[in-house]
Amino acid sequence: MSQAEWxxxxxxxxxxxxxxxxxxxxxxxxxxxxATWNAGxxxxxxxxxxxxxxxxxxxxxxxxxxRRGKPxxxxxxxxxxxxxxxxxxxxxxxxxxxWASVTITAIRDASGKLIGFGKVTRDLTAHRNAEIALHxxxxxxxxxxxxxxxxxxxLLDPEGRVITWNTGAERIKGYxxxxxLGQxxxxxxPDEDVRGGKPAWELEVATKEGRFxxxxxxxxxxxxxxxxxxxxxxxxxxAGTLMGFTKVTRDVTERMVAQRSLEQAQRKLQESEKSLRxxxxxxxxxxxxxxxxxxxxxxxxxxxxxxxxxxxxxAMNVTPPTPEETIECAxxxxxxxxxVRTLSYLLYPPMLEExxxxxxxxxxxxxxxxxxxxQTAFHAPHDFGRLSRDAELVLFRxxxxxxxxxxxxxxxxxxxxxxFYANDVVELQVIDKGRGMPTSILEExxxxxxxxxxxxxxxxxxxxxxxxxxxxxxxxxTGTEVRATVPLQNLxxxxxxxxxx
Numbered sequence: 325m326s327q328a329e330w331x332x333x334x335x336x337x338x339x340x341x342x343x344x345x346x347x348x349x350x351x352x353x354x355x356x357x358x359a360t361w362n363a364g365x366x367x368x369x370x371x372x373x374x375x376x377x378x379x380x381x382x383x384x385x386x387x388x389x390x391r392r393g394k395p396x397x398x399x400x401x402x403x404x405x406x407x408x409x410x411x412x413x414x415x416x417x418x419x420x421x422x423w424a425s426v427t428i429t430a431i432r433d434a435s436g437k438l439i440g441f442g443k444v445t446r447d448l449t450a451h452r453n454a455e456i457a458l459h460x461x462x463x464x465x466x467x468x469x470x471x472x473x474x475x476x477x478x479l480l481d482p483e484g485r486v487i488t489w490n491t492g493a494e495r496i497k498g499y500x501x502x503x504x505l506g507q508x509x510x511x512x513x514p515d516e517d518v519r520g521g522k523p524a525w526e527l528e529v530a531t532k533e534g535r536f537x538x539x540x541x542x543x544x545x546x547x548x549x550x551x552x553x554x555x556x557x558x559x560x561x562x563a564g565t566l567m568g569f570t571k572v573t574r575d576v577t578e579r580m581v582a583q584r585s586l587e588q589a590q591r592k593l594q595e596s597e598k599s600l601r602x603x604x605x606x607x608x609x610x611x612x613x614x615x616x617x618x619x620x621x622x623x624x625x626x627x628x629x630x631x632x633x634x635x636x637x638x639a640m641n642v643t644p645p646t647p648e649e650t651i652e653c654a655x656x657x658x659x660x661x662x663x664v665r666t667l668s669y670l671l672y673p674p675m676l677e678e679x680x681x682x683x684x685x686x687x688x689x690x691x692x693x694x695x696x697x698x699q700t701a702f703h704a705p706h707d708f709g710r711l712s713r714d715a716e717l718v719l720f721r722x723x724x725x726x727x728x729x730x731x732x733x734x735x736x737x738x739x740x741x742x743x744f745y746a747n748d749v750v751e752l753q754v755i756d757k758g759r760g761m762p763t764s765i766l767e768e769x770x771x772x773x774x775x776x777x778x779x780x781x782x783x784x785x786x787x788x789x790x791x792x793x794x795x796x797x798x799x800x801x802t803g804t805e806v807r808a809t810v811p812l813q814n815l816x817x818x819x820x821x822x823x824x825x
Contacts, residue, residue, distance in 0.1 A: 348445040370417030476573040498545030726754035734758025761799040
């Protein structure tokens with residue numbers, strides 16, 4: 325090939341080199357002076373060809389590199405080995421620096437004589453800055469993870485062995501990094517979970533679905549248990565190959581205990597609401613029974629007197645009344661007034677509030693004996709003091725209901741009433757010598773009484789329970805004993821002030 329033909333065939337290649345802008349591609353003389361210059365060199369380094377051709381390429385290096393002879397060393401290595409690669413800071417015409425990837429290739433003629441060097445330079449500043457930023461970000465992330473104390477954050481290899489360990493993991497699980505690195509993470513699980521293959525199953529799920537979340541018991545180094553929230557995430561490369569797992573564990577024992585306590589409290593609240601509804605129903609039934617009892621009292625006593633009085637008054641409209649009939653009508657009206665007063669006193673006797681339980685009971689017993697024919701006896705300490713208003717009222721109601729049952733159901737001709745202090749309680753006893761209560765009522769534990777008798781007993785029991793007291797009934801074929809107790813410490817403050825007045 326002639327020289328003209330060679331130049332003709334090389335011309336397109338030269339034009340290609342000169343037009344490349346992303347790479348600085350130029351030739352150096354054997355001594356390092358610049359012989360050619362392309363558009364990419366001008367763009368990267370800032371020199372026009374007229375400014376740089378013939379200059380030594382060392383001007384692209386930092387002063388400290390020039391003083392150390394780095395440019396000459398690179399040429400020497402290229403001449404010796406055929407080529408040399410380097411990365412480092414280079415200097416532009418305006419003095420600014422850029423990070424360059426440089427390849428210098430020795431060029432020889434057919435006889436092997438060195439005729440120069442080809443130099444290719446690429447500006448990798450943006451790439452290097454990105455790598456530095458990535459490295460710094462990774463370093464910050466590493467330092468952050470290592471510093472976290474509330475979460476155990478660590479890596480597992482594909483087989484489940486621990487390969488990193490942070491401060492939170494040491495605090496929560498109790499192992500130092502030197503004690504746990506290389507160990508299988510199954511040692512954090514209870515024996516029953518290990519036997520059941522739970523650790524391996526969790527890794528399988530994480531590998532298949534990308535992540536796995538669970539809450540359950542985990543084991544510390546000292547053998548103690550804690551309730552953990554665990555998230556395992558599979559780590560894969562761009563090709564989808566499993567590289568390992570990240571594991572984040574948090575000790576949520578306090579939250580779990582609080583949640584269970586809340587659930588227990590809610591259950592108790594629901595039970596209390598249910599009991600309260602049942603109690604309200606019982607109270608309503610007791611009130612209804614009380615009203616029925618008052619209605620019967622009015623019908624059987626006051627109603628009878630008023631009926632007779634009306635008949636006599638109607639007869640007076642036909643014939644003038646005799647003096648005896650007028651007196652009889654006046655006596656009937658007086659008896660009606662007495663019955664109204666008696667019913668009023670029975671509902672809430674003024675004497676109970678004015679003089680106390682030990683005065684109201686004898687008064688009530690006197691009237692009860694006259695109405696029923698049942699002989700009564702009352703025993704109480706002579707120095708028995710006042711109780712609170714609520715305590716006196718509930719014990720008085722127990723007495724009324726008990727004696728009503730004696731009159732209606734027992735057939736007893738006598739009733740004994742005792743009241744005294746015993747073991748920090750006030751106890752009231754009502755004892756009869758009748759035929760006893762039905763066994764079916766007693767077998768239900770005095771809690772679910774039915775019928776007219778049962779409703780009254782339930783009402784007494786509920787009244788006592790409201791003050792922390794208790795109702796007990798003992799009955800057989802020779803009689804019945806009703807015991808009502810109210811604890812002194814549960815009575816209102818007025819009790820302690822008046823108990824021994």
